[in-house]
Amino acid sequence: MSHQMEILEAASGLQRAVALLRAGDCVALPTETVYGLAADAANDKAVSQIFKAKGRPADHPLIVHIARAAELSRWATDVPDLAYRLADQYWPGPLTLLLHKAPDVSSVVTGGRDTIALRTPEHPLFLRILEETGLGLAAPSANRYKKLSPTTAMQVATGMQGEIKAVLDGGPCEFGLESTILDLTSTTPTILRAGPITRASLEDFLEQSVEEPGSHTVAVPGNVAAHYQPGTSLRVVRDDTLAGADDPSVCYLFWSGSAAEQLDAAGVEGARMLKLPGEAGEYAKRLYSSLHQLDAGGFEEIRVEAPPTGEAWAAVNDRLRRAEGR
Numbered sequence: 372m373s374h375q376m377e378i379l380e381a382a383s384g385l386q387r388a389v390a391l392l393r394a395g396d397c398v399a400l401p402t403e404t405v406y407g408l409a410a411d412a413a414n415d416k417a418v419s420q421i422f423k424a425k426g427r428p429a430d431h432p433l434i435v436h437i438a439r440a441a442e443l444s445r446w447a448t449d450v451p452d453l454a455y456r457l458a459d460q461y462w463p464g465p466l467t468l469l470l471h472k473a474p475d476v477s478s479v480v481t482g483g484r485d486t487i488a489l490r491t492p493e494h495p496l497f498l499r500i501l502e503e504t505g506l507g508l509a510a511p512s513a514n515r516y517k518k519l520s521p522t523t524a525m526q527v528a529t530g531m532q533g534e535i536k537a538v539l540d541g542g543p544c545e546f547g548l549e550s551t552i553l554d555l556t557s558t559t560p561t562i563l564r565a566g567p568i569t570r571a572s573l574e575d576f577l578e579q580s581v582e583e584p585g586s587h588t589v590a591v592p593g594n595v596a597a598h599y600q601p602g603t604s605l606r607v608v609r610d611d612t613l614a615g616a617d618d619p620s621v622c623y624l625f626w627s628g629s630a631a632e633q634l635d636a637a638g639v640e641g642a643r644m645l646k647l648p649g650e651a652g653e654y655a656k657r658l659y660s661s662l663h664q665l666d667a668g669g670f671e672e673i674r675v676e677a678p679p680t681g682e683a684w685a686a687v688n689d690r691l692r693r694a695e696g697r
């Protein structure tokens with residue numbers, strides 16, 4: 372497919388996206404987290420196109436997006452009461468639930484596993500498309516395998532050019548980081564991927580403990596360390612030497628006042644540096660876009676000031692570790 376990707380405008384393009392999805396094509400759609408590459412989850416040929424467009428190995432399972440919690444039983448079996456309580460509280464929203472898959476669900480979408488990841492996304496355009504098609508939509512982030520996830524339609528158009536027919540433009544994503552993935556198939560709910568819904572929030576709501584093993588110990592395909600990477604090599608600086616010895620081939624991503632002073636003292640200016648907010652949610656929202664921007668600058672290294680640690684920053688730190696390939 373070598374023709375130009377169609378960039379569909381929100382109002383006029385919605386029906387075109389619906390028609391493409393019904394015909395078994397894949398279309399990039401906005402969600403509140405990142406843009407997803409959507410296709411009919413019950414159509415193996417359509418789902419295979421997602422794997423092909425992304426260059427993603429067939430054993431990396433996809434998240435299936437559904438219109439509402441009542442559809443859980445169509446995709447999953449032995450759905451615990453806990454899943455409905457969580458869906459009721461957090462859906463539509465950035466929480467993905469891992470459950471046992473229903474017997475008639477194709478293992479193409481689950482990467483050969485007997486579990487299935489499900490969520491109802493919060494973006495109004497995505498929700499309308501779920502309603503109008505009546506489908507479950509498989510949708511991984513709309514980037515090539517191991518690359519940065521897109522948070523704008525333009526980033527999708529740049530990263531997936533030649534691979535897919537269309538992207539529906541729903542504006543920049545509200546959260547900017549992928550959903551929290553919570554495994555409900557074992558006795559204790561376990562976070563498989565940190566995200567906008569924190570462990571503390573889940574524990575408060577559930578009044579029970581939630582496990583969050585380090586990202587490196589969980590052997591889930593698609594949850595590999597080297598993931599979410601810009602093309603430019605990225606290094607997180609965890610001490611006070613962000614711009615100690617400045618090098619013109621390096622660009623900088625920082626948030627603190629002391630980093631700003633260091634950069635200023637080193638004479639770094641203009642397009643070689645980007646400042647992010649010091650609040651976790653706002654930082655997360657702009658992280659991928661900032662990395663996309665610096666990545667396009669032709670630098671040899673993106674040097675990132677380590678963000679604060681702690682619960683609210685868990686997802687940000689997780690993605691930066693992976694971007695670093697650690």
Ligand code: TXA
Nearest residue numbers: 404406407432433484486487488511512549550593594
């Ligand atoms: O926010 C999000 O979750 C975005 C938007 C588009 O919804 N989607 C997303 O999908 O991040 P993706 O494919 O880039 O990441 C999904 C991850 C997989 O890499 C895998 O780690 C996990 O979800 N996953 C999906 N199904 C699974 C399963 N059956 N067992 C274990 N892990 C699973």
Ligand code: MG
Nearest residue numbers: 511512513520
């Ligand atoms: Mg992804």
